[in-house]
Amino acid sequence: MQPFETVYVDKVVVSCDGTKTGGHPRVFLNLTSAGRIECPYCSRLFILKRGDAEPPHAPTPSTAHP
Numbered sequence: 899m900q901p902f903e904t905v906y907v908d909k910v911v912v913s914c915d916g917t918k919t920g921g922h923p924r925v926f927l928n929l930t931s932a933g934r935i936e937c938p939y940c941s942r943l944f945i946l947k948r949g950d951a952e953p954p955h956a957p958t959p960s961t962a963h964p
Contacts, residue, residue: 902940902941902942902943903940903941903942903943904942904943904944904945905942905943905944905945906944906945906946906947907929907944907945907946907947908946908947909946910928910929910933910946911926911927911928911929912926912927912929912935912944913925913926913927914927914937914939914940914942914944916937916939916940916942922939922940923939925937925938925939927944929944929946933945933946933948934946
């Protein structure tokens with residue numbers, strides 16, 4: 899089954915309120931490591947654009963002490 903709509907984004911956290919589908923509560927979704935996520939309400943598929951987009955996983959500083 900094809901997604902209702904595919905939206906290409908340049909951030910790893912997106913919001914969806916289903917405005918083109920009649921609306922639903924606004925949800926914030928984290929793209930997976932594969933760079934995609936489907937809205938659980940309206941089935942919009944969000945896909946990370948490659949290139950100038952921020953990396954899917956930002957490095958975190960180490961908290962280990964020697």
